[in-house]
Structure formats: structure tokens, C-alpha cells
Amino acid sequence: MELTSTAERRSTRSVTFTGAGERTGAMTWGQASIYSSIRWLGDDASYFNLVRVVDVPAGVDEGTVLGAVQHLLVRHEGLRSLFHETPEGWTQHVRPQGELTVHVADADGAADTAAARAFASELAGHTFRHDVELPLSVGVLRDHGRATHVVVAASHLAVDGWAADLVAQDLRRLLAGEVADAPTWQPLDQAAHEAGEAGAARGEAALAYWRRTLAAAPRPLFPPADPAPAPGRFVRLALESRALAVAATLVSTRCAVSTGTVLLAAASVVLGRLVGQDRVVLQLIASNRLDERSRSLVAPLAENALFAIDVSGADAPGGFATTARRAFASGLNAYRHAQYDPRARDELVAQERARDADLDLGCFFNDMRIGRDWGVDVDAYPDVDAVRALRDGTRVRHVGSWDRQDATCFVGVDDADGACVLYLMADTALVPEPRVEALLREMESVVVEAVAP
Structure with a gap:
């Protein structure tokens, strides 16, 4: 090397x-x-x-x-x-x-x-x-x-x-x-x-869930895009925000869900607005660390979990709390069905696309913190105006660009010194780069405004 x-x-x-x-x-x-x-x-x-x-x-x-x-x-x-x-x-x-x-x-x-x-x-x-x-x-x-x-x-x-x-x-x-x-x-x-009886049964149950969920998936989220690579076509930006960390913590406590679920709900709401649909389908990255032996295994166990949510009413007063709770229930079901033979899953998706070529599974969400949280002192921010003021410190930076990727958009979550880092990688043939930054700030705004009673 x-x-x-x-x-x-x-x-x-x-x-x-x-x-x-x-x-x-x-x-x-x-x-x-x-x-x-x-x-x-x-x-x-x-x-x-x-x-x-x-x-x-x-x-x-x-x-x-x-x-x-x-x-x-x-x-x-x-x-x-x-x-x-x-x-x-x-x-x-x-x-x-x-x-x-x-x-x-x-x-x-x-x-x-x-x-x-x-x-x-x-x-x-x-x-x-x-x-x-x-x-x-x-x-x-x-x-x-x-x-x-x-x-x-x-x-x-x-x-x-x-x-x-x-x-x-x-x-x-x-x-x-x-x-x-x-x-x-x-x-x-x-x-x-995985090849044994118990593993195979779990895999079959997961595929049955995928089959049911795909049948109800909206078509399409995005219009067809040119599959040919183009220089720097796929860009990834990162938003670093203490306001988002504080707001997500406050909202998660109120809704009795995790901060990751709050951000998943926000990403779903903003994506729904972008494509003009109330039903949004994402692939989540599931860690699949379900027992002690898997939690100590050095190997990739992560697979995609199929997540579908109804975001209608999210913009109404108090509506985001309902959406966050829906995200929790739907996410739990998706993660429960995320262990399967990926080649069998690919065959299932191919069969579904043969029936409907508009099936779109190109949007992803991944909370990369693996149990870590921001540890912010939310008591220092007594109301939504105090949280809004924190947005003055929000920064957006360019992470990288690539000629091709196997995703249309990919939202990622990480932490950095008491701030939430929210990533968005997108196909600029469908979402121009200035719009990528605007979507990140919109996700931040959705969560911050949800702090208001």
C-alpha cells in the first residue's frame, strides 16, 4: 500500500x-x-x-x-x-x-x-x-x-x-x-x-415482513435519475448543531422515545415535504446486536431494516409528537425484521420491481452513535426561544463528493462535543447542493420548533 x-x-x-x-x-x-x-x-x-x-x-x-x-x-x-x-x-x-x-x-x-x-x-x-x-x-x-x-x-x-x-x-x-x-x-x-433452523426461521419471518411492507410502499419517492456516473454528483454535507442536540433531548423526554427516534421522525417529515407524500419509506441501518455473543463479535452484522411511516399531520400543533411516537413503533417493527439472507431479500425486491418498476428504496437513515448521547444540560434552556437562539452557532460543512453511490439520499447522525452532527448525502441530479444544506437546516428547525408546548 x-x-x-x-x-x-x-x-x-x-x-x-x-x-x-x-x-x-x-x-x-x-x-x-x-x-x-x-x-x-x-x-x-x-x-x-x-x-x-x-x-x-x-x-x-x-x-x-x-x-x-x-x-x-x-x-x-x-x-x-x-x-x-x-x-x-x-x-x-x-x-x-x-x-x-x-x-x-x-x-x-x-x-x-x-x-x-x-x-x-x-x-x-x-x-x-x-x-x-x-x-x-x-x-x-x-x-x-x-x-x-x-x-x-x-x-x-x-x-x-x-x-x-x-x-x-x-x-x-x-x-x-x-x-x-x-x-x-x-x-x-x-x-x-444463520444457516441453522433458528436462524433460517428468523430470516423467513423478516422476508415476509419485507414482502408485506413493500406492497404498501409509495411509488415513487423520486423521479428516475440518470444512472451514469458524473464527477462529484453525490455530495455529503454535515450540520453541527447544539440546538439540535438540546431540542432532540427535550422532545425525546416529552415523547418517551430516544433522541435517534426524534431525528428519524424529523428526517421522515422533511423528506415527505420534499417529495410531496404523506407516506415515507426509508432503509434503516440495524446493528443486529441482540444477545451477548453478537455484542462481542467483531464482524459486520448490520443489515437494512425497512421502515415505513405516515407523516400526515406532523405540521399541525402537537403533530410532531404523534409522528415521533409513530416512528418509534414503526422503527421497532423494522429493526425486529432486519436479519435475513441479503441475496434472498434482493431477489424479493427484484420480483417487486418486476411488478412495479417505480419502487424506490434509495433513501437511508443511520444513527451511528451506538448508544451514545450528547449529555447536554437541557435545564439551561427553559423555553423554545432559548433553544432557537442556539441555532446562531449551527455550522454546515462539505464532507465529500463522489461520482456515484448506491443511494439517493442518506441521513446519518453522530455527536461532537455536546452537539448533534447530522449528515446528508444526496444525488445532486435530484437534489441540488444548496437544497441539501436547506434540508439539513429544515430537519434542525422541525425538532427545535417541536420544543414549543
Whole structure:
């Protein structure tokens, strides 16, 4: 992997590993789900890579850091696996032993968190060749010879957001000298469960739900768009707003739902306004971490959940509270039916499109906080006017642009120092870039105005 950086010096280290043994089997449903998108993006699949940055405690030397990376590879089979397309299907092959190149960057006097994040982003710019290389890149940032940060860039085929957090947590424990037994539930165990009786039954129930929900989906949300790529056609903007964090917290308490549900409701309302429809269908990203063994599994388990909501009446006095409660009920049902064989789901959608070519499933919503919330002091804002005033501090920035994406619009939620970060990626052939910013501010306004009694 070729890397370029403003860091003054670069070098590499080799980490060898020996795991429990060699294993081969089918991909999990979560792996197969993201692999479809990775194949579709091809050389641009680095878009899906996930990054994490871990501080190295004072006094921990570079040898200990490399040892932690070695233990990480031994503990988690998905991080030392290759992935193949075979006549029998999509498979994963756990390597029993091997070597990982660790990239070392010296940023003497400037090895801070910002530099570490830039290093991680640089590593994440690589599109993994999953059939011949491990789905993981690791870097060590140093300041005058002392390791200050470990940065990780992993393919989405090896981790989802939850699993990436597990990797970071493991690294912190390993750097602190804590070494535990490897998890007993690994990706191939998950794949075997999905193929078994209980897993198959859950998958069939999910597909039945999709079939029912698709039959009632509105046609279409957006008019047909030119499928040909165009330079920078898909843009992603981010709105950073303390007003939205405060407002979502206040409204969630009043409605007895999560802040994520409040934002999902707001996104649905604004999308409904945009397309002029009262019924809105989105695909939600479901973590599918339903039990202890799945919550400790380093592998992508996330799949799409099909969400449909009636947003009529949302603009009436008190109407948004009703919409938020509808979003809670509909979201719960959608997440309950988000474990299935994605190839069977794709076949079902294709059958539905054969009956109705206008079926539109191009809009997505993803709360990336995974249980985190903003922790804002809402008592400091006694009324809606106080919350409105916070909008003076709202900022919108350009995140990136791409020639093609497999979504029409994608709303994402994250946090940053007591503020809500709301992302919107959109196809500018359908939603011009100035309108993308306006939609983000409209989502903020919907939630802020819902604070009023």
C-alpha cells in the first residue's frame, strides 16, 4: 500500500500472528450484505472503510503496541480472514498465521489527535483486495520516538460501527496490559447459526415482513435519475448543531422515545415535504446486536431494516409528537425484521420491481452513535426561544463528493462535543447542493420548533 503524508518520516514494522486454526465457510448475512455494495463500488470501495484512533498511555513502548496488534489479530478471526467468490458462493477463509505490516509515522512535535485522525484517514483511503490481503490497516503515530496513537482502518467487510468500537476497546485494554481469552463466538459461528433452523426461521419471518411492507410502499419517492456516473454528483454535507442536540433531548423526554427516534421522525417529515407524500419509506441501518455473543463479535452484522411511516399531520400543533411516537413503533417493527439472507431479500425486491418498476428504496437513515448521547444540560434552556437562539452557532460543512453511490439520499447522525452532527448525502441530479444544506437546516428547525408546548 502506497502512502503519502506531510509527516516527516515513515517506516514500517511487521507483526506476525498465529491463531487457533484454519477455517473456511460462508460469509455471514451481514458480510454478504456489505459485500454486495463493496463489489458495486469496485475501486471506490474505500468509501466504506471505518477508522478508529486509540491513545497510547504514557510509558507504553512501541514493542507493547505491536504486541497489542498481534493479540488483536489472534483474538478476532474476522481480522485475519480472506474473502472469496467461489462456485459454492461467497466465502471467508480464516488464516491460521500470517503477517501484517504496521505503518509508522513520525510527527515530532505535532503528534496530536488531529494528526492521528489524518493518519487514519490516509490509511482508510486504501481499497482492500479482500481475496489476497487482510481487511485491516494499522498505523502507529510517534512523537520523538514515543508512540502516541494507534490508528486503525478496517474494511467494512470485517467490521461495522459496533465492531470497530470493539476493536478500539480491545486495543485500549491490551495497551493497558489486560489480556483475556479470545471470544468463543466468531464470524463462522455466526454464519453457521444463520444457516441453522433458528436462524433460517428468523430470516423467513423478516422476508415476509419485507414482502408485506413493500406492497404498501409509495411509488415513487423520486423521479428516475440518470444512472451514469458524473464527477462529484453525490455530495455529503454535515450540520453541527447544539440546538439540535438540546431540542432532540427535550422532545425525546416529552415523547418517551430516544433522541435517534426524534431525528428519524424529523428526517421522515422533511423528506415527505420534499417529495410531496404523506407516506415515507426509508432503509434503516440495524446493528443486529441482540444477545451477548453478537455484542462481542467483531464482524459486520448490520443489515437494512425497512421502515415505513405516515407523516400526515406532523405540521399541525402537537403533530410532531404523534409522528415521533409513530416512528418509534414503526422503527421497532423494522429493526425486529432486519436479519435475513441479503441475496434472498434482493431477489424479493427484484420480483417487486418486476411488478412495479417505480419502487424506490434509495433513501437511508443511520444513527451511528451506538448508544451514545450528547449529555447536554437541557435545564439551561427553559423555553423554545432559548433553544432557537442556539441555532446562531449551527455550522454546515462539505464532507465529500463522489461520482456515484448506491443511494439517493442518506441521513446519518453522530455527536461532537455536546452537539448533534447530522449528515446528508444526496444525488445532486435530484437534489441540488444548496437544497441539501436547506434540508439539513429544515430537519434542525422541525425538532427545535417541536420544543414549543
